Amino acid sequence: MSQPKADARAPGIWTIVLASSAGTIIEWYDFYLYGSLAVFFSTLFYPPNDPTAALLVSVATFATGFVVRPFGALLFGSLGDRLGRKHTFLLTLILMGISTTLVGFLPTYATIGFAAPIALVVLRLVQGLAIGGEYGGAAIYVAEHAPANRRGFFTSFIQTTATVGFFVAILIVLACRLSLGEEAFRAWGWRIPFLLSALLLMLSIYLRMKLSESPIFEQMRQAGKVSRAPIRESFGTGQGLRYSLYALFGATAGLGCVWYTGQFYALYFLQSVLKMDFLTANVCVAVALAIGTPLIVVSGALSDRIGRRPLIVAGLLLAAALYIPIYMGITAAAAAQNYIAVTALILAQLIFVALVYGPNAAFLVELFPARLRYTSLSLPYHIGTGIFGGFVPLISLSVVSYTGNIYAGLIYPISIAVLTATVNVLCLPRSVATDLSSELGAAPVTGRQVA
Template sequence: MTDAAAAEAHTVDRKDRLVILASSVGTVIEWYDFYLYGSLAAIITAQFFSGVNETTGFIFALMAFAAGFAVRPFGAIFFGRMGDLWGRKNTFLVTMLLMGLSTFVVGLLPSYAAIGVAAPVVLVLMRLVQGLALGGEYGGAATYVAEHAPPGKRGFYTSFIQITATAGLMLSLLVILGVRLLVGEEAFKEWGWRIPFLVSILLLGVSLWIRLKLSESPAFQRMKAEGKGSTTPLKDSFGKWPNLKLVLLALFGLAAGQAVVWYTGQFYALFFIEKTLRVDPALANVLVAIALFLATPFFVFWGWLSDKIGRKPIILAGCLLAAMTYFPLFHALTGAANPQLARANATAPVIVIADPADCSFQFDPIGKTVFDSSCDLAKSHLAKAGVSYKTGEAPAGSVASVRIGDMIVPGFVGDAAGRAAWEKTLGEALTAAGYPAKADSALVDKPRVVGILFLLVLYVTMVYGPIAAALVEMFPTNIRYTSMSLPYHIGNGWFGGFLPTTAFAIVAATGNIYYGLWYPVAIAVLTVIVGGLFIRDRKDVDLHA
């Protein structure tokens, strides 16, 4: 019987189901732990970064979120080496234990008000531990499942791992929503937010119990039995140009584009709805959870289809579609989620007219700079209100003013009392022009919002469903864990993980609420070009060779 015939004849038996379940459930829990932080960024800002101004605090919170992603490649190197030397199973048991315990500790941390600067320091430390652990987790789970899969079904088998990231996010949103409804919004902001972090210890126990039932990967066992293992997986992966070239192609031709599409469709969309469109957080979580639930089966569909037509065309098509449609989709999202804001943007555009020398780039890495020029005060207030604006040039030395449609609100320079009065005047002018303080939940076109979010997540399923199989197939068994983990986690940890911070920084610098999308669009186009020209599809390669 040929390999193709054997693959068609093979059915998913009890052993296969245990392999997929154990790898997937453990990874769901790890992603659940990791995404709790991202979903609660606004509350964590208030709890751990209350010693700085609101805008800087929110950027700090996003940076702390990104810190976990920043160290993922280092986790990939360390645990990837361990996995190639000592085995896939033992390695991802260690990574899961580190992930679960660090998340549990976050639920116990005192706030900034209780212990001062030690609170954000310990929080970031826990984020770093989470990032290191997750850096070693994914490569192990993907390699383990792929090495168990029969020929011709690797895309299908590994697609169940691809579900886990979305399932983990969806689980975190549902737990957060459940706790919010149970204790009430005020109690949730004060102490209830800790509960989702604390219950992760129970999920950790379940995952460990399931994973302990596993045996080692057959490809790894065969490699060890034949004495073909690498004693220097780091050197063999990155110190030799033929394999290093594959690592670079995997990064720029697959993983980078996949990452930005993934984070735009799931995380940036949530941040955009909550922070920019100012939709009620509980409602935003429900709408995103519904879209995730509807789109999740497509991870398996695209994984299955990639076994038939290849990984490359599906991944690159997802990147290209995303790059072509992000701007119209996010404009449509504004109209559906906050129609009052969309109408005001169209009928009463806002322009900050200021001396360029009076305007600063409002990001303070240590939280000590006071942005009190008339230009900075105007832009800061508009940014907090989620108002898109343009900048016009005024004569040197003049006080900034804000044009709202046909109205002009004079700028302000002075004491705190005068500033409060000026902010009230500006707020009243924005309200008079139709800009809402927050989205009216009754006016949110919920089916339309879910439809747009579903399409964004559908792109995610296209790029993410086949990616595990595509990366595993690029590298030999003796250095597979190390080699595939690094490009995946540079892509997802750096290109993807820094997306919310980078996008919001671009928005803050330009004043345009949509300009943050240029970042994922540019990276997705880069991947389409590199992947289209230089990546060879390897769906039929023998993983045991």
């Protein structure tokens, strides 16, 4: 079966990439705002008598959003496979924008006591549900429009959105902190980045309303091939379950750990372990993100030429081998106040992120059939990134606190990276640039080897 021809009135591929990426950037911005302020929030929303416990609970609150991401993946993945890609990721965007804006209105612990962290956790849960349906919809929507020989390149822009969202969150937080001053920012200025989400939400809705439905989904709808029970079909059959497990343990678990170690854990390590001041730590991470993010697109484009798997496995193994030396170097550079070296060592981790993350959307999309793609892709992605990856800061900081060894927290991401690389090499089925309209197990189209 060939891919359906594009409607002459439909937007071009770059319009599709822009609208999909812009909305996803805003969703990640919303999701990661709390993460960039978690250390700061520990003094606002939790009892102040035990700073270490408050920090761990604050980071745990950040992690609650990850716990529910798989449930969001099931809910919105099923809707996306039954009702369509466009309307589903429009709904997730609205949920995310509203919940993030409401964080900006929350009273703190000093005002309403334990009701403050409870309300914060509830909003984090809504955010987690929303992001659970966003990524899969955006990645699939772009992939189902992109030409097969450039699928890695175009979907890599979706891969940049999490890093760009984190970068934008850091920039806005820093701008507010610097312009308002420490006292005003702590009193009320921290609310501004959350309230800005309302404006970003309106912009993104405007862009996404211009999009039409995926041509592949429209073809399935017209042919009467839309799945009526995508969750059961995706995970209730031996073949579907095997492919989902391949995606989880051969791609997304290691991907999540590499991403969160290189970005969030690096930030928390600087602030909480090395006691670097808030401003300096965030500037170092922000500069590294600005330089490193374009490498994700380079990696995605390269995967169209040499394959997805070599890049993914290389990134995982490099991360596992070099994390401890890199963090030792960060410690030494921070002690010497050599912040250029600190930034460079964070950037080195972003190279690992680019290698693993850049090709991953195309890699995952090509594993699953069109009628089950949203559900089948979203669940392993959000278990891998949300559970295995999202708990990196909490697990690693807890290990550091328990052992007293500031590098012991790296054992967890190193172990998962090695496991994922091993499963990828030994277990994942060989695949090529498949016709995305085809069914699972059908003969792939003849073409360039990409995975």
